[in-house]
Amino acid sequence: MTAGVTDRGEAPLAADMVIRRLSRGEQKLFVEHLKRLDAEARRSRFGRAIGDAGLVRYAGRQPEPGVVLVGAFVDGVLRGVGELHPAGENKAETAFSVEPAFQGRGIGRRLLQHLVTIAQNHGIHTLVMLCLAENGSMQRITRRLGGRLITQPGEVEGIIRTPFPTPFSLAREALSEGARYASAALDWWTDAATASQGSRLAGR
Template sequence: MAIRKLRQGEQDTLRDHLLRLGPEDRQMRFMGSASDSLIQSYCGRIDWLRTTILGYFTDADLRGVAELVQAGNRWPKAAELALTVERPFQNRGIGTTLLQKALVVARNRFTSTVYMTCLLENKKMQRIAHNCGASLVIHEGESEGTIWPPWPSYLSLVEEAATEGQALFRAAFEVPSSRTSIVLDKIV
Protein backbone atom coordinates (compact mmCIF):
# COMPACT_ATOMS: atom_id res chain seq x y z
CA MET A 1 0.00 0.00 0.00
CA ALA A 2 1.23 3.48 -0.85
CA ILE A 3 0.32 5.54 2.22
CA ARG A 4 1.71 8.98 3.03
CA LYS A 5 0.80 12.21 4.76
CA LEU A 6 -0.83 14.91 2.68
CA ARG A 7 0.86 18.28 2.86
CA GLN A 8 -0.61 21.74 3.09
CA GLY A 9 -1.34 22.72 -0.49
CA GLU A 10 -2.83 19.32 -1.37
CA GLN A 11 -6.40 20.38 -0.59
CA ASP A 12 -7.30 19.82 -4.24
CA THR A 13 -6.14 16.19 -4.01
CA LEU A 14 -8.33 15.67 -0.94
CA ARG A 15 -11.23 17.54 -2.55
CA ASP A 16 -11.07 15.36 -5.67
CA HIS A 17 -11.12 12.21 -3.52
CA LEU A 18 -14.12 13.39 -1.51
CA LEU A 19 -15.97 14.48 -4.67
CA ARG A 20 -15.58 10.95 -6.09
CA LEU A 21 -17.55 9.56 -3.13
CA GLY A 22 -21.11 8.59 -3.93
CA PRO A 23 -24.09 10.02 -1.99
CA GLU A 24 -24.16 7.13 0.52
CA ASP A 25 -20.43 7.35 1.27
CA ARG A 26 -20.64 11.14 1.58
CA GLN A 27 -23.49 10.75 4.05
CA MET A 28 -21.47 8.25 6.08
CA ARG A 29 -18.39 10.54 6.12
CA PHE A 30 -20.14 13.84 6.85
CA MET A 31 -23.05 12.34 8.86
CA GLY A 32 -25.51 13.94 6.47
CA SER A 33 -25.76 14.89 2.83
CA ALA A 34 -22.73 16.70 1.44
CA SER A 35 -22.97 18.69 -1.78
CA ASP A 36 -19.99 19.41 -4.02
CA SER A 37 -19.88 23.00 -2.71
CA LEU A 38 -19.90 21.82 0.92
CA ILE A 39 -16.95 19.51 0.18
CA GLN A 40 -15.05 22.32 -1.58
CA SER A 41 -15.68 24.63 1.36
CA TYR A 42 -14.65 21.93 3.85
CA CYS A 43 -11.33 21.34 2.07
CA GLY A 44 -10.65 25.08 1.93
CA ARG A 45 -11.10 25.43 5.71
CA ILE A 46 -8.69 22.70 6.86
CA ASP A 47 -6.43 23.89 9.67
CA TRP A 48 -3.20 22.15 8.67
CA LEU A 49 -1.57 23.00 12.01
CA ARG A 50 -4.18 20.88 13.83
CA THR A 51 -4.83 18.25 11.16
CA THR A 52 -2.84 15.29 9.92
CA ILE A 53 -4.21 13.57 6.83
CA LEU A 54 -2.94 10.18 5.75
CA GLY A 55 -3.76 9.12 2.22
CA TYR A 56 -3.81 5.80 0.40
CA PHE A 57 -2.71 6.28 -3.21
CA THR A 58 -2.94 4.14 -6.34
CA ASP A 59 -0.42 5.63 -8.73
CA ALA A 60 -1.08 9.36 -8.25
CA ASP A 61 -4.76 9.09 -7.25
CA LEU A 62 -5.88 9.47 -3.64
CA ARG A 63 -8.33 6.64 -2.90
CA GLY A 64 -8.57 6.55 0.90
CA VAL A 65 -8.05 9.01 3.75
CA ALA A 66 -7.66 9.08 7.52
CA GLU A 67 -8.14 12.60 8.91
CA LEU A 68 -6.86 13.17 12.43
CA VAL A 69 -7.90 16.55 13.84
CA GLN A 70 -6.72 17.81 17.21
CA ALA A 71 -9.75 18.70 19.35
CA GLY A 72 -9.37 21.74 21.59
CA ASN A 73 -6.24 22.99 23.32
CA ARG A 74 -6.25 20.87 26.44
CA TRP A 75 -3.55 18.58 27.78
CA PRO A 76 -3.41 15.69 27.34
CA LYS A 77 -4.49 16.04 23.74
CA ALA A 78 -7.65 14.61 22.24
CA ALA A 79 -8.36 14.16 18.54
CA GLU A 80 -11.19 13.26 16.22
CA LEU A 81 -10.63 10.75 13.44
CA ALA A 82 -12.57 10.20 10.20
CA LEU A 83 -12.01 7.64 7.45
CA THR A 84 -13.06 7.51 3.81
CA VAL A 85 -12.30 4.90 1.19
CA GLU A 86 -13.70 5.10 -2.32
CA ARG A 87 -16.23 2.37 -3.09
CA PRO A 88 -14.10 0.32 -5.58
CA PHE A 89 -11.32 0.12 -2.94
CA GLN A 90 -13.46 -0.86 0.05
CA ASN A 91 -13.29 -4.29 1.71
CA ARG A 92 -9.54 -4.61 1.06
CA GLY A 93 -8.23 -3.65 4.51
CA ILE A 94 -7.37 -0.09 3.44
CA GLY A 95 -9.58 1.56 6.08
CA THR A 96 -8.12 -0.62 8.83
CA THR A 97 -4.56 0.11 7.72
CA LEU A 98 -5.25 3.86 7.54
CA LEU A 99 -6.77 3.79 11.02
CA GLN A 100 -3.81 1.87 12.45
CA LYS A 101 -1.32 4.31 10.93
CA ALA A 102 -3.37 7.31 12.10
CA LEU A 103 -3.29 5.90 15.63
CA VAL A 104 0.52 5.74 15.43
CA VAL A 105 0.54 9.41 14.38
CA ALA A 106 -1.81 10.28 17.27
CA ARG A 107 0.37 8.34 19.70
CA ASN A 108 3.51 10.13 18.52
CA ARG A 109 1.83 13.49 19.16
CA PHE A 110 0.96 12.59 22.78
CA THR A 111 -2.74 12.24 21.97
CA SER A 112 -4.36 10.43 24.87
CA THR A 113 -7.85 10.01 23.39
CA VAL A 114 -9.05 9.51 19.82
CA TYR A 115 -12.78 9.84 19.11
CA MET A 116 -14.53 8.41 16.06
CA THR A 117 -18.19 9.26 15.56
CA CYS A 118 -20.32 7.65 12.86
CA LEU A 119 -23.93 7.07 11.98
CA LEU A 120 -25.52 4.02 13.57
CA GLU A 121 -25.96 2.39 10.15
CA ASN A 122 -22.24 2.70 9.34
CA LYS A 123 -21.45 -0.87 10.38
CA LYS A 124 -18.17 -0.96 8.40
CA MET A 125 -16.75 1.93 10.38
CA GLN A 126 -17.92 0.44 13.66
CA ARG A 127 -16.29 -2.89 12.80
CA ILE A 128 -12.99 -1.22 11.81
CA ALA A 129 -12.98 0.86 15.01
CA HIS A 130 -13.82 -2.16 17.18
CA ASN A 131 -11.08 -4.25 15.52
CA CYS A 132 -8.57 -1.48 16.33
CA GLY A 133 -9.50 -1.49 20.02
CA ALA A 134 -12.21 1.16 20.18
CA SER A 135 -14.75 1.17 22.95
CA LEU A 136 -18.11 1.81 21.22
CA VAL A 137 -21.06 3.64 22.77
CA ILE A 138 -24.36 4.12 20.96
CA HIS A 139 -26.53 7.18 21.59
CA GLU A 140 -29.09 9.21 19.61
CA GLY A 141 -28.58 7.49 16.25
CA GLU A 142 -24.78 7.70 16.44
CA SER A 143 -22.00 5.40 17.44
CA GLU A 144 -18.96 6.90 19.13
CA GLY A 145 -15.75 4.96 19.34
CA THR A 146 -13.03 5.92 21.78
CA ILE A 147 -9.43 4.73 21.57
CA TRP A 148 -6.73 5.48 24.13
CA PRO A 149 -3.37 5.23 22.36
CA PRO A 150 -0.34 4.58 24.56
CA TRP A 151 2.42 7.17 24.82
CA PRO A 152 5.03 7.24 22.06
CA SER A 153 7.91 4.84 22.03
CA TYR A 154 11.04 4.51 19.97
CA LEU A 155 9.28 1.87 17.86
CA SER A 156 6.20 4.02 17.21
CA LEU A 157 8.43 6.91 16.08
CA VAL A 158 10.35 4.56 13.77
CA GLU A 159 7.08 3.15 12.40
CA GLU A 160 5.81 6.62 11.44
CA ALA A 161 9.17 7.54 9.88
CA ALA A 162 9.23 4.25 7.96
CA THR A 163 5.79 4.95 6.47
CA GLU A 164 6.98 8.33 5.21
CA GLY A 165 10.29 6.90 3.99
CA GLN A 166 8.52 4.14 2.08
CA ALA A 167 6.29 6.73 0.39
CA LEU A 168 9.32 8.80 -0.63
CA PHE A 169 11.08 5.70 -1.96
CA ARG A 170 8.05 4.71 -4.04
CA ALA A 171 7.74 8.21 -5.46
CA ALA A 172 11.42 8.31 -6.41
CA PHE A 173 11.96 4.81 -7.78
CA GLU A 174 8.76 3.06 -8.77
CA VAL A 175 7.18 3.25 -12.20
CA PRO A 176 3.37 3.61 -12.14
CA SER A 177 1.57 0.43 -13.20
CA SER A 178 0.06 2.03 -16.35
CA ARG A 179 3.54 2.86 -17.66
CA THR A 180 4.81 -0.61 -16.83
CA SER A 181 2.26 -2.26 -19.10
CA ILE A 182 3.17 0.09 -21.97
CA VAL A 183 6.86 -0.70 -21.61
CA LEU A 184 6.19 -4.44 -21.46
CA ASP A 185 4.02 -4.26 -24.61
CA LYS A 186 6.89 -2.62 -26.53
CA ILE A 187 9.38 -5.25 -25.36
CA VAL A 188 7.20 -8.21 -26.37
Template sequence: MEFAATNELTGAQRESLAAHALALDEQARRLRFGAQLSDEAIRAYVDSIDFDRDAVFVIFDAELRIAGAAHLVCSDDGAELGISVLAGHRGRGIGQALLARARLHARNRTIDVLFMHCLAENETMRHLARKQGMAVVVERGEATARVALEPGNLSTVAREFIANQVGLFDYALKAHVLSARRLADALSGATTMVVPGNTALAAEPVGLSGDAPTASAPKVSAAVGPGRSNGEPEAP
Protein backbone atom coordinates in the same frame (compact mmCIF):
# COMPACT_ATOMS: atom_id res chain seq x y z
CA MET B 1 -6.19 -7.84 3.24
CA GLU B 2 -3.85 -6.19 0.73
CA PHE B 3 -0.79 -4.19 1.81
CA ALA B 4 -1.53 -0.47 1.69
CA ALA B 5 1.24 2.14 1.99
CA THR B 6 0.12 5.44 3.48
CA ASN B 7 1.22 8.97 2.62
CA GLU B 8 0.78 12.17 4.63
CA LEU B 9 -0.59 15.05 2.56
CA THR B 10 0.51 18.67 2.71
CA GLY B 11 -1.51 21.80 2.07
CA ALA B 12 -0.11 21.91 -1.46
CA GLN B 13 -2.09 18.74 -2.22
CA ARG B 14 -5.41 20.10 -1.04
CA GLU B 15 -6.94 19.86 -4.53
CA SER B 16 -6.19 16.13 -4.72
CA LEU B 17 -8.04 15.63 -1.45
CA ALA B 18 -10.98 17.66 -2.77
CA ALA B 19 -11.10 15.48 -5.89
CA HIS B 20 -11.27 12.39 -3.69
CA ALA B 21 -14.06 13.75 -1.51
CA LEU B 22 -16.05 14.92 -4.53
CA ALA B 23 -15.75 11.43 -6.05
CA LEU B 24 -17.67 9.91 -3.11
CA ASP B 25 -21.19 8.86 -4.07
CA GLU B 26 -24.25 10.15 -2.20
CA GLN B 27 -24.39 7.30 0.30
CA ALA B 28 -20.66 7.47 1.00
CA ARG B 29 -20.89 11.23 1.59
CA ARG B 30 -23.72 10.75 4.07
CA LEU B 31 -21.87 8.03 5.96
CA ARG B 32 -18.62 9.99 6.00
CA PHE B 33 -19.98 13.39 7.02
CA GLY B 34 -23.23 12.39 8.73
CA ALA B 35 -25.26 14.33 6.16
CA GLN B 36 -25.68 14.62 2.40
CA LEU B 37 -23.18 17.38 1.58
CA SER B 38 -23.22 19.32 -1.67
CA ASP B 39 -20.10 19.79 -3.79
CA GLU B 40 -19.79 23.34 -2.45
CA ALA B 41 -19.96 22.12 1.15
CA ILE B 42 -17.30 19.50 0.48
CA ARG B 43 -14.98 22.08 -1.06
CA ALA B 44 -15.54 24.34 1.94
CA TYR B 45 -14.66 21.45 4.26
CA VAL B 46 -11.42 20.70 2.41
CA ASP B 47 -10.50 24.39 2.31
CA SER B 48 -10.99 24.62 6.08
CA ILE B 49 -8.44 21.92 6.94
CA ASP B 50 -5.50 23.28 8.91
CA PHE B 51 -2.56 21.19 7.74
CA ASP B 52 -0.29 22.73 10.39
CA ARG B 53 -2.54 21.47 13.20
CA ASP B 54 -4.21 18.40 11.69
CA ALA B 55 -2.89 15.45 9.72
CA VAL B 56 -4.30 13.93 6.53
CA PHE B 57 -3.22 10.45 5.48
CA VAL B 58 -4.06 8.92 2.11
CA ILE B 59 -3.51 5.83 0.03
CA PHE B 60 -2.97 6.29 -3.70
CA ASP B 61 -4.21 3.89 -6.36
CA ALA B 62 -2.29 2.86 -9.49
CA GLU B 63 -3.44 6.02 -11.29
CA LEU B 64 -2.15 8.20 -8.41
CA ARG B 65 -5.68 9.10 -7.38
CA ILE B 66 -6.54 9.05 -3.69
CA ALA B 67 -8.34 5.78 -2.98
CA GLY B 68 -8.78 6.42 0.73
CA ALA B 69 -8.24 9.35 3.07
CA ALA B 70 -8.15 9.89 6.83
CA HIS B 71 -8.43 13.35 8.42
CA LEU B 72 -7.09 13.51 11.98
CA VAL B 73 -8.35 16.65 13.75
CA CYS B 74 -6.08 17.38 16.71
CA SER B 75 -7.07 19.40 19.78
CA ASP B 76 -6.35 19.65 23.50
CA ASP B 77 -9.18 17.18 24.16
CA GLY B 78 -7.75 14.50 21.91
CA ALA B 79 -7.95 13.67 18.21
CA GLU B 80 -11.01 12.94 16.09
CA LEU B 81 -10.63 10.80 12.98
CA GLY B 82 -12.76 10.65 9.83
CA ILE B 83 -12.13 8.09 7.08
CA SER B 84 -13.41 7.79 3.51
CA VAL B 85 -12.70 5.11 0.89
CA LEU B 86 -13.89 5.14 -2.72
CA ALA B 87 -16.35 2.39 -3.67
CA GLY B 88 -14.00 0.54 -6.00
CA HIS B 89 -11.33 0.19 -3.32
CA ARG B 90 -13.34 -1.02 -0.34
CA GLY B 91 -12.71 -4.38 1.26
CA ARG B 92 -8.94 -4.15 0.71
CA GLY B 93 -7.81 -3.06 4.17
CA ILE B 94 -7.45 0.62 3.25
CA GLY B 95 -9.57 1.87 6.14
CA GLN B 96 -7.69 -0.29 8.62
CA ALA B 97 -4.31 0.91 7.32
CA LEU B 98 -5.38 4.55 7.56
CA LEU B 99 -6.71 4.13 11.10
CA ALA B 100 -3.51 2.43 12.25
CA ARG B 101 -1.39 5.16 10.65
CA ALA B 102 -3.42 7.95 12.25
CA ARG B 103 -3.27 6.23 15.63
CA LEU B 104 0.52 5.97 15.40
CA HIS B 105 0.78 9.65 14.48
CA ALA B 106 -1.38 10.66 17.45
CA ARG B 107 0.66 8.61 19.92
CA ASN B 108 3.88 10.26 18.80
CA ARG B 109 2.38 13.71 19.43
CA THR B 110 1.35 13.02 23.03
CA ILE B 111 -2.36 12.79 22.19
CA ASP B 112 -3.95 10.57 24.82
CA VAL B 113 -7.35 9.73 23.30
CA LEU B 114 -8.66 9.03 19.79
CA PHE B 115 -12.32 9.48 18.80
CA MET B 116 -14.39 8.47 15.81
CA HIS B 117 -17.99 9.55 15.20
CA CYS B 118 -20.32 8.04 12.58
CA LEU B 119 -23.94 7.19 11.96
CA ALA B 120 -25.14 4.12 13.83
CA GLU B 121 -25.92 2.45 10.51
CA ASN B 122 -22.28 2.66 9.44
CA GLU B 123 -21.47 -0.95 10.25
CA THR B 124 -18.17 -0.79 8.38
CA MET B 125 -16.71 1.93 10.59
CA ARG B 126 -18.04 0.33 13.76
CA HIS B 127 -16.43 -2.97 12.80
CA LEU B 128 -13.19 -1.21 11.92
CA ALA B 129 -13.14 0.62 15.27
CA ARG B 130 -13.69 -2.59 17.23
CA LYS B 131 -10.86 -4.32 15.34
CA GLN B 132 -8.57 -1.53 16.55
CA GLY B 133 -9.65 -2.05 20.16
CA MET B 134 -11.92 0.99 20.33
CA ALA B 135 -14.98 1.01 22.58
CA VAL B 136 -18.10 1.79 20.53
CA VAL B 137 -21.22 3.36 22.05
CA VAL B 138 -24.41 3.73 19.99
CA GLU B 139 -26.91 6.37 21.04
CA ARG B 140 -29.67 8.30 19.25
CA GLY B 141 -28.73 7.11 15.79
CA GLU B 142 -25.03 7.88 16.16
CA ALA B 143 -22.01 5.81 17.13
CA THR B 144 -18.97 7.06 19.00
CA ALA B 145 -15.75 5.06 19.15
CA ARG B 146 -13.06 5.89 21.68
CA VAL B 147 -9.69 4.50 22.65
CA ALA B 148 -7.08 5.69 25.13
CA LEU B 149 -3.63 5.99 23.57
CA GLU B 150 -0.38 5.03 25.21
CA PRO B 151 2.43 7.58 24.97
CA GLY B 152 4.77 7.22 22.03
CA ASN B 153 8.26 5.79 22.43
CA LEU B 154 11.37 5.14 20.36
CA SER B 155 9.68 2.16 18.73
CA THR B 156 6.61 4.13 17.61
CA VAL B 157 8.78 7.00 16.36
CA ALA B 158 10.83 4.54 14.30
CA ARG B 159 7.67 2.89 12.97
CA GLU B 160 6.28 6.23 11.85
CA PHE B 161 9.56 7.12 10.14
CA ILE B 162 9.53 3.81 8.29
CA ALA B 163 5.87 4.29 7.34
CA ASN B 164 6.74 7.68 5.84
CA GLN B 165 9.62 6.25 3.82
CA VAL B 166 7.54 3.31 2.58
CA GLY B 167 4.82 5.74 1.52
CA LEU B 168 7.29 7.86 -0.45
CA PHE B 169 8.75 4.78 -2.13
CA ASP B 170 5.27 3.45 -2.96
CA TYR B 171 4.29 6.77 -4.55
CA ALA B 172 7.52 6.98 -6.57
CA LEU B 173 7.10 3.40 -7.79
CA LYS B 174 3.49 3.98 -8.84
CA ALA B 175 4.48 7.21 -10.60
CA HIS B 176 7.23 5.37 -12.50
CA VAL B 177 4.91 2.54 -13.55
CA LEU B 178 2.21 5.00 -14.59
CA SER B 179 4.67 7.02 -16.71
CA ALA B 180 5.96 3.85 -18.35
CA ARG B 181 2.42 2.71 -19.13
CA ARG B 182 1.52 6.07 -20.65
CA LEU B 183 4.67 5.98 -22.78
CA ALA B 184 3.83 2.47 -23.96
CA ASP B 185 0.31 3.58 -24.86
CA ALA B 186 1.70 6.51 -26.85
CA LEU B 187 4.22 4.35 -28.68
CA SER B 188 1.57 1.78 -29.57
CA GLY B 189 -0.09 4.41 -31.77
CA ALA B 190 3.13 5.90 -33.14
CA THR B 191 4.61 5.71 -36.67
CA THR B 192 3.94 2.42 -38.46
CA MET B 193 5.83 1.29 -41.60
CA VAL B 194 3.64 -0.02 -44.43
CA VAL B 195 4.89 -3.39 -45.62
CA PRO B 196 5.37 -3.58 -49.43
CA GLY B 197 2.73 -5.77 -50.98
CA ASN B 198 0.24 -5.15 -48.19
CA THR B 199 -3.01 -4.94 -50.14
CA ALA B 200 -4.83 -3.38 -47.23
CA LEU B 201 -2.52 -0.34 -47.40
CA ALA B 202 -1.76 -0.22 -51.13
CA ALA B 203 0.02 2.94 -52.33
CA GLU B 204 -1.85 5.15 -54.75
CA PRO B 205 -0.22 5.88 -58.18
CA VAL B 206 1.09 9.41 -58.54
CA GLY B 207 1.71 11.22 -61.86
CA LEU B 208 2.11 14.69 -63.34
CA SER B 209 -0.89 16.45 -64.87
CA GLY B 210 -1.43 15.22 -68.41
CA ASP B 211 1.03 12.38 -68.04
CA ALA B 212 0.35 8.74 -67.50
CA PRO B 213 0.43 7.82 -63.87
CA THR B 214 3.63 6.21 -62.68
CA ALA B 215 4.00 3.66 -59.92
CA SER B 216 5.14 5.11 -56.63
CA ALA B 217 7.19 3.59 -53.87
CA PRO B 218 5.34 2.24 -50.87
CA LYS B 219 4.33 5.01 -48.51
CA VAL B 220 5.10 5.40 -44.84
CA SER B 221 2.01 6.14 -42.79
CA ALA B 222 2.19 8.04 -39.51
CA ALA B 223 -0.74 7.61 -37.16
CA VAL B 224 -0.29 9.00 -33.69
CA GLY B 225 -3.05 8.07 -31.28
CA PRO B 226 -4.17 10.40 -28.53
CA GLY B 227 -2.33 9.85 -25.25
CA ARG B 228 -4.26 9.15 -22.06
CA SER B 229 -4.36 11.92 -19.53
CA ASN B 230 -5.19 11.07 -15.92
CA GLY B 231 -3.93 14.21 -14.29
CA GLU B 232 -0.40 15.24 -13.33
CA PRO B 233 0.90 13.30 -10.32
CA GLU B 234 1.61 15.34 -7.14
CA ALA B 235 4.46 14.51 -4.81
CA PRO B 236 3.32 13.17 -1.50
Protein backbone atom coordinates in the same frame (compact mmCIF):
# COMPACT_ATOMS: atom_id res chain seq x y z
CA MET C 1 -17.31 14.62 12.63
CA THR C 2 -18.33 11.24 11.26
CA ALA C 3 -16.24 8.36 10.00
CA GLY C 4 -17.27 7.29 6.52
CA VAL C 5 -16.43 3.70 5.68
CA THR C 6 -19.39 1.46 4.96
CA ASP C 7 -19.90 -2.24 4.35
CA ARG C 8 -19.36 -3.30 0.75
CA GLY C 9 -18.26 -6.65 -0.57
CA GLU C 10 -15.30 -5.96 -2.82
CA ALA C 11 -12.22 -7.67 -4.22
CA PRO C 12 -9.00 -7.90 -2.19
CA LEU C 13 -6.91 -4.77 -1.89
CA ALA C 14 -4.29 -4.16 -4.55
CA ALA C 15 -0.77 -4.88 -3.34
CA ASP C 16 0.50 -1.49 -4.49
CA MET C 17 -0.83 0.67 -1.63
CA VAL C 18 1.03 3.46 0.16
CA ILE C 19 -0.20 5.13 3.35
CA ARG C 20 1.36 8.53 4.03
CA ARG C 21 0.64 12.06 5.18
CA LEU C 22 -0.83 14.54 2.73
CA SER C 23 0.80 17.94 2.35
CA ARG C 24 -1.05 21.23 1.96
CA GLY C 25 0.07 21.27 -1.66
CA GLU C 26 -1.96 18.12 -2.34
CA GLN C 27 -5.31 19.82 -1.75
CA LYS C 28 -6.35 19.14 -5.35
CA LEU C 29 -5.89 15.39 -4.83
CA PHE C 30 -8.07 15.61 -1.71
CA VAL C 31 -10.83 17.44 -3.60
CA GLU C 32 -10.76 14.95 -6.47
CA HIS C 33 -10.98 12.08 -3.98
CA LEU C 34 -13.98 13.61 -2.18
CA LYS C 35 -15.78 14.22 -5.48
CA ARG C 36 -15.48 10.52 -6.33
CA LEU C 37 -17.51 9.61 -3.23
CA ASP C 38 -21.10 8.65 -4.05
CA ALA C 39 -24.13 9.92 -2.12
CA GLU C 40 -23.98 7.11 0.45
CA ALA C 41 -20.26 7.56 1.09
CA ARG C 42 -20.68 11.33 1.43
CA ARG C 43 -23.49 10.91 3.95
CA SER C 44 -21.44 8.37 5.86
CA ARG C 45 -18.46 10.74 6.00
CA PHE C 46 -20.24 14.05 6.68
CA GLY C 47 -23.45 12.84 8.32
CA ARG C 48 -25.56 14.59 5.69
CA ALA C 49 -25.97 15.08 1.96
CA ILE C 50 -23.32 17.34 0.46
CA GLY C 51 -22.66 18.47 -3.11
CA ASP C 52 -19.42 19.06 -4.98
CA ALA C 53 -19.34 22.76 -4.07
CA GLY C 54 -19.55 21.91 -0.38
CA LEU C 55 -16.74 19.38 -0.75
CA VAL C 56 -14.52 21.97 -2.43
CA ARG C 57 -15.18 24.43 0.40
CA TYR C 58 -14.43 21.78 3.01
CA ALA C 59 -11.16 20.70 1.42
CA GLY C 60 -10.10 24.31 0.85
CA ARG C 61 -10.47 25.47 4.45
CA GLN C 62 -7.37 26.73 6.19
CA PRO C 63 -6.41 23.82 8.45
CA GLU C 64 -6.19 24.44 12.17
CA PRO C 65 -2.85 23.81 13.90
CA GLY C 66 -2.20 20.14 14.45
CA VAL C 67 -4.60 18.83 11.80
CA VAL C 68 -3.19 15.78 10.00
CA LEU C 69 -4.46 14.22 6.78
CA VAL C 70 -3.28 10.74 5.86
CA GLY C 71 -3.89 9.33 2.40
CA ALA C 72 -4.17 5.80 1.04
CA PHE C 73 -2.74 5.64 -2.47
CA VAL C 74 -3.62 2.60 -4.58
CA ASP C 75 -1.60 2.33 -7.79
CA GLY C 76 -0.60 5.96 -7.28
CA VAL C 77 -4.15 7.33 -6.95
CA LEU C 78 -5.59 8.73 -3.70
CA ARG C 79 -8.48 6.42 -2.75
CA GLY C 80 -8.93 7.00 0.97
CA VAL C 81 -8.22 9.74 3.52
CA GLY C 82 -8.01 9.68 7.31
CA GLU C 83 -8.26 12.97 9.20
CA LEU C 84 -7.01 13.83 12.68
CA HIS C 85 -8.34 17.03 14.27
CA PRO C 86 -7.12 18.16 17.72
CA ALA C 87 -10.05 18.44 20.15
CA GLY C 88 -8.66 19.60 23.46
CA GLU C 89 -5.74 18.56 25.60
CA ASN C 90 -4.29 15.17 24.57
CA LYS C 91 -7.40 14.38 22.51
CA ALA C 92 -8.30 14.34 18.82
CA GLU C 93 -11.24 13.52 16.57
CA THR C 94 -10.85 11.34 13.51
CA ALA C 95 -12.82 10.92 10.30
CA PHE C 96 -12.43 8.75 7.22
CA SER C 97 -13.49 8.63 3.59
CA VAL C 98 -12.91 5.73 1.21
CA GLU C 99 -14.11 5.67 -2.37
CA PRO C 100 -16.98 3.22 -2.97
CA ALA C 101 -15.12 0.83 -5.29
CA PHE C 102 -12.31 0.52 -2.73
CA GLN C 103 -14.36 -0.08 0.40
CA GLY C 104 -14.22 -3.46 2.07
CA ARG C 105 -10.51 -3.83 1.27
CA GLY C 106 -8.94 -2.83 4.58
CA ILE C 107 -8.16 0.79 3.68
CA GLY C 108 -10.16 2.22 6.59
CA ARG C 109 -8.36 -0.05 9.05
CA ARG C 110 -4.95 0.87 7.66
CA LEU C 111 -5.75 4.58 7.83
CA LEU C 112 -6.95 4.32 11.43
CA GLN C 113 -3.87 2.31 12.42
CA HIS C 114 -1.70 5.03 10.94
CA LEU C 115 -3.55 7.79 12.80
CA VAL C 116 -3.21 5.81 16.03
CA THR C 117 0.56 5.67 15.46
CA ILE C 118 0.75 9.42 14.80
CA ALA C 119 -1.33 10.16 17.89
CA GLN C 120 0.79 7.77 19.95
CA ASN C 121 3.99 9.53 18.91
CA HIS C 122 2.71 13.08 19.45
CA GLY C 123 1.16 13.00 22.89
CA ILE C 124 -2.46 12.42 21.87
CA HIS C 125 -3.88 9.93 24.35
CA THR C 126 -7.47 9.62 23.12
CA LEU C 127 -8.93 9.32 19.64
CA VAL C 128 -12.66 9.85 19.15
CA MET C 129 -14.74 9.13 16.08
CA LEU C 130 -18.44 9.37 15.36
CA CYS C 131 -20.17 7.16 12.81
CA LEU C 132 -23.76 6.59 11.82
CA ALA C 133 -25.50 3.81 13.73
CA GLU C 134 -25.71 1.66 10.58
CA ASN C 135 -21.98 1.95 9.87
CA GLY C 136 -20.99 -1.48 11.15
CA SER C 137 -17.67 -1.43 9.32
CA MET C 138 -16.18 1.47 11.31
CA GLN C 139 -17.51 -0.03 14.52
CA ARG C 140 -15.75 -3.33 13.81
CA ILE C 141 -12.52 -1.52 12.93
CA THR C 142 -12.67 0.41 16.20
CA ARG C 143 -13.19 -2.76 18.21
CA ARG C 144 -10.40 -4.54 16.34
CA LEU C 145 -7.98 -1.80 17.39
CA GLY C 146 -9.00 -2.08 21.02
CA GLY C 147 -11.51 0.76 21.12
CA ARG C 148 -14.85 0.90 22.87
CA LEU C 149 -18.20 2.01 21.49
CA ILE C 150 -20.82 4.27 23.05
CA THR C 151 -24.23 4.10 21.39
CA GLN C 152 -26.17 7.35 21.02
CA PRO C 153 -29.41 8.12 19.17
CA GLY C 154 -28.65 7.66 15.47
CA GLU C 155 -24.89 7.41 15.89
CA VAL C 156 -22.10 5.57 17.65
CA GLU C 157 -19.05 7.12 19.29
CA GLY C 158 -15.82 5.16 19.15
CA ILE C 159 -13.02 5.83 21.63
CA ILE C 160 -9.47 4.53 21.31
CA ARG C 161 -6.83 5.03 23.99
CA THR C 162 -3.38 5.23 22.47
CA PRO C 163 -0.34 3.59 24.09
CA PHE C 164 2.90 5.35 24.95
CA PRO C 165 5.31 5.82 22.03
CA THR C 166 7.89 3.12 21.40
CA PRO C 167 10.92 2.85 19.11
CA PHE C 168 8.74 0.75 16.80
CA SER C 169 5.93 3.32 16.59
CA LEU C 170 8.45 6.09 15.91
CA ALA C 171 10.05 3.97 13.19
CA ARG C 172 6.68 3.26 11.56
CA GLU C 173 5.90 6.96 11.30
CA ALA C 174 9.41 7.75 10.04
CA LEU C 175 9.10 5.11 7.32
CA SER C 176 5.79 6.61 6.23
CA GLU C 177 7.34 10.07 6.00
CA GLY C 178 10.14 8.53 3.96
CA ALA C 179 7.54 7.21 1.51
CA ARG C 180 6.12 10.72 1.21
CA TYR C 181 9.46 12.28 0.31
CA ALA C 182 10.38 9.38 -1.97
CA SER C 183 7.10 9.87 -3.84
CA ALA C 184 7.77 13.60 -4.20
CA ALA C 185 11.30 12.93 -5.44
CA LEU C 186 10.01 10.40 -7.98
CA ASP C 187 7.44 12.92 -9.26
CA TRP C 188 10.18 15.56 -9.61
CA TRP C 189 12.48 13.13 -11.44
CA THR C 190 9.67 12.06 -13.80
CA ASP C 191 8.76 15.68 -14.61
CA ALA C 192 12.40 16.58 -15.15
CA ALA C 193 13.00 13.56 -17.39
CA THR C 194 9.88 14.34 -19.44
CA ALA C 195 10.92 17.97 -19.88
CA SER C 196 14.43 16.93 -20.88
CA GLN C 197 13.13 14.44 -23.43
CA GLY C 198 10.80 17.07 -24.85
CA SER C 199 13.69 19.49 -25.26
CA ARG C 200 15.77 16.89 -27.11
CA LEU C 201 12.88 16.04 -29.42
CA ALA C 202 12.47 19.74 -30.16
CA GLY C 203 16.16 19.94 -31.06
CA ARG C 204 17.06 22.31 -28.23
